[in-house]
Amino acid sequence: MKRLILLIIPFLALPNFAQVLSQEGRIYTEADTLRGSLRAERAYDVLKYHLKVRVEPEERYISGSNTITFEAGKQLPVMQIDLFENMKIDSIIHRNEKLDYNRKFNAVFVDLKQPVQKGERDSILVFYSGNPLVAKNAPWDGGFVFEKDNNGDHWIAVAVQGTGASLWYPNKDHQSDEPQEVLTEVEVPTGLMNVSNGRLVSQKELEDGYTRWSWKVINPINNYNIVLNIGNYVHFSDTLKKDNYRNLDLDYYVLPYNLEKAKKQFEEVKPMMDCFYEKFGEYPFVEDGFTLVETPYLGMEHQSAVAYGNHYMKGYLGRDLSGTGIGLKWDFIIIHETGHEWFGNSITARDIADMWIHEGFTSYSEAVYIECRWGKEEALEYIKGIRSVIANDKPIIGEYGVNSEGSGDMYFKGSNLLNTIRSIYNDDQLWWKTLRDYTTTYRHQIITTEITEEFFNKAITVDLKPVFDQYLRHAAVPLLQFRIVEDRVSYRWQADVKNFEMPVDIFVKNKELRITPTSSWQQLPAGVKPNDIRINDRKYYINSNLSSL
Template identity: 45%
Template sequence: MLKNYIALLLILVSSLRSNAQLLQEKKTFTKQNTLRGSITPERAWWDLTYYHLDIAVQPDQKFISGKNTIQYTVLQPHQVLQIDLQNPMVITKVLQDGKALKVTHEGNAHFITLKSTQNRGDKNTIEVYYEGHPREAKRAPWDGGFSWKKDKNGKHFIATSCQGLGASVWWPNKDHMYDEVDSMDISVTIPKGLMNVSNGKLKQIETNNKTITTHWTVKNPINNYGVNVNIGDYVNFSEVYKGEKGPLDLDYWVLSYNLEKAKIHFKDAPKMMKAFEHWFGPYPFYEDSFKLVEVPYLGMEHQSSVTYGNHYKQGYLGNDLSGTGWGLKFDFIIIHEAGHEWFANNITNKDIADMWIHEGFTSYSENLFLDYYYGKGASAEYVIGTRRNIQNDRPLIGVYNVNHEGSSDMYYKGANMLHTLRQLVDDDDKWRQILRGLNSEFYHETVTTEQIEDYLSKHTAMDLAPFFNQYLRTTKIPTLEYQLENGELKFRYINIVDGFAMPIQVEIDKHSEWLFPNAKWQTKTIKSERIEVDKNFYVHTKEI
């Protein structure tokens, strides 16, 4: 029974944050999917520059109200602007220059008709007022929304999570990944006796009669789903990390009764920062600090405000997802979710169909953490071990323009694809510079799969188009078919896309050699009676 339980757990983990899972299985999409997932004409004409989200949270009523001030630059003249907010939340009014504007509602998309002429280059502002009982997350972070919980002392313990589902589940915004706001302020009013922790740095705590208002400021571009509210009986401790760009504030916000436990357990955070700055380059948000914030669900990569709910255990809730033992050398949530600061928050997919960029690279970061502290062998064992989580049910890339994720295999199939690519580069210093270069080249940018492919092809000096077509766009795993007879080795690839001809290392008579298979049979004379394919390559083998 225990084995069956762990197997079920692994299947569950392989679909982390699959908020759009039901949509993914459909072969047809609705107009709402298109309004949510495409760059509509009512989104394309304006460039988002600043938000001020100013809300009051009433925990006893599970109710929020307030406004979002939205600043934008006009790219081309247009008079209708799309803002997204999901039912049952409602927009109560929209103002520009103090004048009420007409709002037409179409499901979760709301079209605002502007009165003043929108001239190219103008910098304008609207204020969107809203309120309601936001969707309650039933199984956060996978289905998303507000988590209204209580801690063991009976105090409110509240958090948001909304990847895939969209930030518009709880606040009005331009809810598409392609356009990140340049900077943001977050003001949250809550009852006295609680603390709210959001993104960026704390500017001020304003004390009122029965409430407090926390004011947080974000100085870097941020994606919508990365914005969060976390409310609880928090206490804070901190340290300063000497990073590649200078002093970096590491702040930890935990429930009051977990303070001493957290001071010991969160030592993985500076270790993470050291390893990832080595592999990926400087932490991308020095001006906004780095925080770990305890929450009542597993965790999420909210930018500069990484949420944590792994119960102060090593591995994933005390389990090793690789089955090798190496997964118990670190706290999975601290390492994985913080890895997203580079891949998801620094480099962000333009369309959620390319979410493998977030999850493949970040899952791969787990074994790079091991590589830094325990060596290349440990790293390889771990990532190879995670193959048991791969289902090969659907391609890693989803359907574009309808808010549709690819397969949950984007995690560990993505990681094993990158581990395989590292073998092809065959130079660890070069591989490290490629990873650091990605975070420099696409610093604070939204990207497409094609941009990542082109960058890797250029900097590896390889034509990687067939390689990516194979691993990203099909469920087929290359199979090296071979026959060894009378000192002659015959070999070829089967189960491959056109043009796939990945070199592969094999061990022959205790010596490592490269083979260069393709779809056609090739022969090689050898003196050994057996060969062994290097397990670092994510391929299957078939001896005939």
């Protein structure tokens, strides 16, 4: 879910976008660099977080601590952690000593009186408090959501992707580093429940009118995925049992008056999981289980605690993003956000400039689900339909090292790129094997665009490098040009990438023909007229001047 909404169709904001998008011509600041770069003070690997938070709903106030366990990558005399500057640091403790620190914007530079040596494992304890940033329109802008449900009970959640998890707890707020496990303990007024990531390990009623809910996740997790969800929830559960796989616990937390609607709507989870298991492999976080949590905002891919706010409707809030009708056959938020468990949560981009790795593949998972349920033809029709919200305004890949994403086209242009590459493969068995091998090979890993490009390139003889380069690093899609010279139809690619080459399927007199245009003119067989030619535009996302001939 993006912070800057691209109003590509006037009534509809793009779905589920992270909260930060770079703007063309943006001047990056020191604060951007402190957040987006891996400085010497960040030369450590986070191993664990133990987050303790008390939430006071009426005051919209939180207080608590985070124990950050880490391993130093080099000698560490000064350590950078991150916490938004509107939040107060009460104290920082290391080896039983209170430490001095300096703040610069949202970065906190901690003076370690006893420097941590390279390879040494250690921890610091940060106490903090304050009124966290409140989102104006979550999840498109990051922050807390303080709402009340229809019964007047507090209903509180947080969504911070892009804006930063450091808006509500101290951490190393860079996407390249994930704790291997997290214990999240949230104290809320007794009578309310908190749901966080992973599994509930304890519930303890305290003496002061609060109850502590402790949740633990034992798989690597992005900072922005660590969440709390507070409400008067009711719980129901199920189990996914599949041959040759471990059983997967399915848990659902919803508002009590939505229980029956949720039981019906969430029946879609099992066929979705059947599809994703087949195409992407086993759910990546079986040990932590899979949970859907009803939230006061639309949705987010919070790992093992997926946020759901689609109001138990088919489509995207009852709309079909593709304009084909196919998008109204399924619940967009359930499918899209769960797809992120494989793409974004399990496989994570090292820099948010490469967020298309999360969003392009996840948007493609929508079409994968359609294909599993209703067949390939409907999946191709859906992919073609969602092109209506592609802007082609700037490159999908953002700028590195400054906490900058690229265009929101990373979603649907990204999925159309993958569909185009599948068509170039021209071998569905190989395509599905390669896609599944990708999710398996990079399970629980942090990668780059270059790694992704190389993986899909090595599976076939066609060189995909110019294809990735054009679609990811340039705004325009390639233009297939035609011209008539002496009654012969010629064709070539016009693209930003020098010497661009890509095979494409066309129909000539209703017979499908694969051609391999380059930047040089080539001729179709004699006798072919422009009216005889049709682009297979469901399989390839390209532009053409054919209609102007």
